[in-house]
Amino acid sequence: MLNINFRKNNTKMIPEFLKNRIELKYGKPIRYPKDCEELSISIKRKCNANVSATTLKRLFGIIIGQHKPRLYTLDILAVYAGFECFKSAINKENIESNSYLENTQQIIIKNLQERQVVKIKYNPDKVLLLQYCNNFEFLVLEAVNSKLSKNDLLTILRLEHSFPLVCENVHRNGSNLGKYVTEKNNEIIHLSVES
16 A cells, blocks of 8 residues: 655645646646646646646645545546556656666756756757756856857756756846747756756
């Protein structure tokens, strides 16, 4: 029997790794009721299964919920996130959490120190060197074969191997250029924190 801790009341009721994967697949954080409504539609389109916006609001801690999610719902969310089912997602998480490679597979941005440098490769020939400022903002120190440029200021919520690079905002020369997402099939192939 799997023993998973779920947070109750006004916090998230699904494991953090699954929440992260769902948000990466969806392309943005789930913070507002409207996000849950849009995510419900996205899940219906991609999985041909229904998870109501109200259920998603409860699971993501937007509204207070007292009940643990049903396994059926967790299975749908796991499939949406790219796993075979919830049980396989848990098994994969257990393997990765004990793996030496975990630190190179995902960079936890909130744990970065100001001025730390992150190296990202996507597509075989695209490389970014980013310096962490704070509050999920990065300064581009170097950009090779990328639409991003040196001195761009990026807002990045997650950095994870095998997922697209998603910049919520790109600021260049005082102008907000909007959101940047790597092209399809251009997922991150290398992540490292430089010393």
